[in-house]
Amino acid sequence: MELNNEVLTAIRERRSTRKFTERQIAPEQLDAMLNAAIWAPSGGNNQSWLFTAIQRKDILLRLNELVREGFARWTPDDDYPGKLAAKEHSQADSFNFYYHAPTLIIASNKPNYQNAMADCALAMENIFLAAQSLRLASCYINQIFWLRHDEPLREYLDELGIPREHVIRASAAIGFAAVPSHTPARKDGTINIIR
Ligand SMILES: Cc1cc2nc3c(=O)[nH]c(=O)nc-3n(C[C@H](O)[C@H](O)[C@H](O)COP(=O)(O)O)c2cc1C
Structure with missing residues (x-):
């Protein structure tokens, strides 16, 4: 028998949303998600992360322009297939990296800290699950991680209060879904139990 409870349901029903309405989330919803983030585990209890929430449309649109310009000068650092497509797509008029x-x-997190990405990724999942529990939509957004060394983007992040020595690790788009998300099937053969 498959066990079920609120947490397991939220885990199963969370989906990546790529079409949002304009409606802003409530302040207490933002607080709940940021609190969920800081309660994630961290290596050695470092908690050296910073979560920066941006809700101003002019700032988000400026970030989008910087991401577009950053992609134009960017060369993917590995052969992950989505990267070249994202670079191409970023030059389209309709491009908006946070949907x-x-x-x-x-x-963001300290540099030269091996658990920086793991800590931030665990916090991201807490944000996504908190969002799901509040009936909000979310999506993991990688573009500003890819462009973390882009100087003009980095200078703008300075203005937003992200410490210069911090490296961008991940981001989360949050809001209300404009359309229901497709549920990608889970692959077989990815669980191995030894009893
Ligand atoms: C490390 C990581 C990076 C991701 N980056 C992006 C991204 O930049 N843009 C995007 O639309 N989705 C991104 N996703 C979401 C995945 O595409 C999505 O989780 C996957 O297709 C499975 O769909 P689901 O989240 O609805 O289960 C990312 C997910 C992870 C874990």
Whole structure:
């Protein structure tokens, strides 16, 4: 028998949303997600992360322009197939890396700390599950991680209060879904139990 409870249901029903309405989330919803983030585990209890939530449309649109310009000068650093497509796509007029979500949460962390990405990724999942529990939509957004060394983008992040020595690790688009998300099937053969 498959066990079920609120947490397991939220895990199963969370989907990546790529079409958001313009409606902003409530302040207490943002607080709940940021609190969920900081309660994630961290290596050695470092908690050296910073979560920066942006809800101002002019700032988000400026970030989008910087991401577009950053992609134009960017050369993918590995052969992950999505990277070249994202670079190409970024030059289209319709490009918006956070899918016009009204809230973007950026996770940054210390450099030269091996668990920086793991800590931020665990916090991201807490944000996604908290969002799901509040009936909000979310999506993991990688573009500003890919462009983490882009100088003009980095200078703008300075203005947003993200410490210069911090490296961008991940971001989360949050809002209300404009359309229901497709559920990608889970692959077989990815669980191995030894009893
Ligand atoms: C590390 C990571 C990076 C991701 N980056 C992006 C991204 O930049 N843009 C996007 O639309 N989705 C991104 N996703 C979402 C995945 O595409 C999505 O989780 C996957 O297709 C499975 O769909 P589901 O989240 O609805 O289960 C990312 C997910 C992860 C874990």
